Amino acid sequence: MGVLYEDVVLIREAENPGDPTVITVNCPDKTGLGCDLCRIILLFGLSISRGDFSTDGKWCYILFWVMGKPTTRWVLLKKRLLEVCPSYFSTTGIYYYQPENQQPKQPDVFLLKFWCSYDRKGLLHDVTEVLCELELTIKRVKVSTAPDEKVMDLFFVTDTRLALDFEAFSLVSFQSIHVPRISVNSFTPCASCMWDPQLAVAQLARPPPFVLGGWGMGWGHVVRFGTYIHVPLGSRVRVSLERFSPFSLGKWFIQLRFFIRELLHTKKRQEETIHHLKAALDDIMISCEIELAGPEFTACSQGSPFLPSAITEDMFCLELAKGCPSGCLTSNSVSVTMDNTLSPSHTLVRILCQDHKGLIYDIMRTLKDYNVQVSYGRFFANSKGNCExxxxxxxxxxxxxxxPSKQNALCSRIRMELSRPLRVAVISRGPDTELLVANPVELSGRGRPLVFYDIALALKILNTNIFSVEIGRHMICGREWEVYRILLEEGNSCSLPKKKLQEGVRNRLMGWE
Structure with a gap:
């Protein structure tokens, strides 16, 4: 029978301050589900203090104990967790028609451009905080300070909030003496999905009258041939077909098409973004524009293809050396062992390490990249920061x-990912000081959440202003990395020792402050 859509993810908020909030996920299983869930939890700024996993290969049951914040938007978190959970239909053998060889559409990139009358402490962090709250993913940043102290910010972003454009039209044979009418009702939030929102094309060919769905609710507005409807993604939609004549001598066909696009295409979403930015920046914002990034803007957004050769080998080495290079983020010790004697059908992986921000995400993304399935598991972090x-x-x-070679490869990769989840270096670029932060990109193409947010927050706390920022991706040592290059203002960076600057950024990224 499955589980009701609302019960796939349950969140029981903490009753007392300091107590954890319990998140329960009960849905069909898939390889990498744990990684996707942990990434969203990390994206909302939550830390996992305990976790339990269990699956029979088709259905899974997951529990997370997380430490929240007073500002945590639990309703939105539940919605985002639901979006990555597989549909119940994935276990029933029910599949939907999709065109063969259809490649997933890359998200549209938007240019957010605004001018400020002057720079101030934490300006970039405040902008980044607003964009994160609006669930806009930062792909590239170009921040420049003019000689007259005016600041121009170029943010290249994608929108994680999607909408569904619905098209319906009819093909009626010449023998038909009636005209079909198509009605669509949309309801939010979704209580039960009768079709996959990722469905590209659905074709129906049945004699009228015919009802697809059938929730028994009232009629909505009439959709005539070739008309588009804008429906929020995740809504429940009922499509009903009605004839005007009681007789039909021929056949008729209805074709339904679903198009998914980003909400930032809409004027309402753009106005909402500009409104939040103006509220955060007070009266220093001069102007703000949002537009679809064209080729000329995309060219400007590309970071420099060259990285300083002096740090490339040390920062991006995939092997753990006895003496860690300067700038590496390392836990005190990481122990990873495998045992095949305790279970007749599973390999036990035991990890002992120091806790850090996104620890479970780092483990799960590594297993996902290796196409490894977790059948059972548990995680616990004690008050001293030690994890098992x-x-x-x-x-x-x-x-x-x-x-043995696969065991050694997997253990070495987990050990390296937990010892050095991010790479940080502070170098001199001529007379200027540059901060470099790098993190590995998942094979799925997604980078680590909130890295730039944490960098901007750390520099704000250290009273260090940012002159310019470049964010780009580089293939180094056969692996894709997301590299943040932050050029610091001379006055602030010179007064702060490089070691203290590096430690401040490192501790913020690792969640040790």
Missing amino acids: VELFITQADAKKVID
Whole structure:
């Protein structure tokens, strides 16, 4: 029978200050689900203090104990967690028609351009905080300070909030003596999905009258042939077909098409973004514009393809050396062991390490990249910041990890990812000081959440202003990295020792402050 849509994710908020909030996920399983869930939890700025995983290969049950904040938007968090949970239909054998060889559409990139009358402490952090709250993903940033102290910010962003454009039209044969009418009702929030919102094309060919869905609710507005309807993604939609004549001598066909696009295309979403930015920047904002980034803007957004050769080898080395290079973020010690004797069908991975921000996400994204399935697992962090993780895993073929070379490769990668989840360096670029932060990109193409937000916050606390920023992706040592290059203002950066600057940014990124 499955689980009601509302019960797939349940959140029981903490009753007393300091107590954890419990998140329960009960849905069909898929490889990488734990990574997707942990990434969203990290995106909302929450830390996981305890976790339990269990699955039979088709259905999973997951519990997270998270430490929240007074400003945490739990309703929105539940909605985002629901979006990454597989549909119930994935376990029933019910599939929907999709065109063959259809490539996933890349999200549209928008240029957010605004001028401020002068620079002030924490300006970039305040802008970044607003964009994160609006769920706009920052892809590139170009911040420049003019000689007259005016600031021009160029943010290249994508919108994670999507909407569904719905098109319906009819093909009626010449023998028909009636005209079909198509009605659409949309309801939010979604209580039960009868079709996949990612559906590209659905074609129906049945004699009238016919009802697709059938929730028994009132009629909505009439959609005539070729008309588009804008429906928020995640809404429940009923499509009903009605004939005007009681007789029909021929056949008729209805074609339904669903188009997904970003909400930032709409005027309302753009006005909302500008309004929040003006509220955060008070009266120093001179102007603000949002437009779809064209080729000329995309060219300007590309970061420099060259990185300083002096730090490339040390920062992006994929092997752990006895002496860690300067600038690496490392936990005190990481122990990763494998055992095939405790379970007849699973390999036990035991991890002992120091806790840091996004620890479970780092473990899960590594397993996802290796196409490893977690069948059972638990995680616990004590008050001293020490963590213990036990995971029963299988390979993609549902077998244990027996090959010693595969065991060593997986253990080494987990150990490296937990010891050095991010790379930080402070270097001199001529007379200027430059801060470099790099994090590995998932094979799915997603970078680590909130990295730029934490960098901007750390520099604000250290009373260090930013002159310009470049964010780009680079293929280094056969792996894609997201690299943040922040050029600091001379006056502030010169007065602060490089070691203190590096430690301040490192501790903020690792959640050790």
